[in-house]
Amino acid sequence: EAGVTQFPSHSVIEKGQTVTLRCDPISGHDNLYWYRRVMGKEIKFLLHFVKESKQDESGMPNNRFLAERTGGTYSTLKVQPAELEDSGVYFCAISKGAGGYDYGYTFGSGTRLTVV
Amino acid sequence: AQSVTQLDSQVPVFEEAPVELRCNYSSSVSVYLFWYVQYPNQGLQLLLKYLSGSTLVKGINGFEAEFNKSQTSFHLRKPSVHISDTAEYFCAVIVRYNFNKFYFGSGTKLNVKP
Numbered sequence: 011e012a013g014v015t016q017f018p019s020h021s022v023i024e025k026g027q028t029v030t031l032r033c034d035p036i037s038g039h040d041n042l043y044w045y046r047r048v049m050g051k052e053i054k055f056l057l058h059f060v061k062e063s064k065q066d067e068s069g070m071p072n073n074r075f076l077a078e079r080t081g082g083t084y085s086t087l088k089v090q091p092a093e094l095e096d097s098g099v100y101f102c103a104i105s106k107g108a109g110g111y112d113y114g115y116t117f118g119s120g121t122r123l124t125v126v
Numbered sequence: 127a128q129s130v131t132q133l134d135s136q137v138p139v140f141e142e143a144p145v146e147l148r149c150n151y152s153s154s155v156s157v158y159l160f161w162y163v164q165y166p167n168q169g170l171q172l173l174l175k176y177l178s179g180s181t182l183v184k185g186i187n188g189f190e191a192e193f194n195k196s197q198t199s200f201h202l203r204k205p206s207v208h209i210s211d212t213a214e215y216f217c218a219v220i221v222r223y224n225f226n227k228f229y230f231g232s233g234t235k236l237n238v239k240p
Contacts, residue, residue: 014169041226052130053170053216053230066226101169114160115228117169 014118016102022124028090031121033102035084041105042085043115044077048098056100059085071096092125099123128153130217132231140239141209147202147234149217157219159200160228161191165213173215176200187211212238 015034023029035042044056056075057067061082070077074093079085089096099122103115133148151157158177162170174185181193191202200217217231 043226045228045230050135050232052232053218053228055227055229058226069227103170114172114175115170117162117171119167119169 013116014102014104016100016118016121018121019119020122020124022126023092025094025125026091028088029092029123031087031089031100031123033085033087033118035102035104036116037083039104039106039116040082042079043103043105044085044087045101045103046098047101047120048095053101056087089123092123094125097123097125128157128219128221128229130219130229130231132215132217132234134234135232136235136237138237138239139207142206144205145203145207145211145236147215147217147236149200149202149231151198151200151217151219151229153198153219153221156222158222158225159191159193160218160220161185161189161200161202162216162218162230163213164216164233170216173202207236207238209238209240211236 013036040061042059045053047053055069058065059079062079076088099120101120102118105115129152131150139145160175161173163173164170173189174183176183176193184190189204214233214235216233218228
């Protein structure tokens with residue numbers, strides 16, 4: 011059983027449309043993170059949930075991005091309306107401990123978003 | 127502010143040759159250091175980490191890395207690579223006052239040729 015399942019694996023949408031990315035973590039992990047990698051650049055932090063609460067959303071690019079974590083289980087990241095610069099790979103990660111420094115993160119395989 | 131620089135975007139190497147992937151970081155506070163690997167169509171997987179203690183850290187699949195505080199480096203090495211090591215490698219740091227946020231480098235693609 012994969013620790014983190016992300017879907018869709020790929021999404022191609024037109025500029026101005028809405029897209030929702032989903033992350034399903036294995037149970038027992040209170041900490042959930044979203045990261046993004048744009049066009050071969052570094053992977054950047056977007057936000058961190060502890061259970062259903064947003065602990066740190068300092069990396070969210072702007073108010074077109076909305077993240078939720080229902081009941082502390084799965085999480086969604088909605089982009090509305092999508093812009094060309096939103097293209098990239100969106101990763102979800104989980105950790106057991108408070109932070110990935112001790113146990114490390116378990117990453118999903120990512121959603122590749124292409125905005126055309 | 128923290129930053130991580132991976133000096134080589136691509137490293138081609140022949141099978142059974144040694145390899146070094148370079149990583150330098152910049153931080154005004156103490157950090158923990160990590161290397162992650164991403165195989166095609168998979169998530170990132172932890173290779174090794176430095177938290178404290180011995181500066182030479184051994185990880186999975188025969189990889190090791192050495193923390194050099196004076197040079198702010200954490201280079202990844204393997205004495206003999208295999209075709210299966212072909213992947214993208216990411217260096218990352220966590221600052222000790224905020225261990226819920228990784229700062230990643232831009233990645234190094236290791237291409238092992240037969």
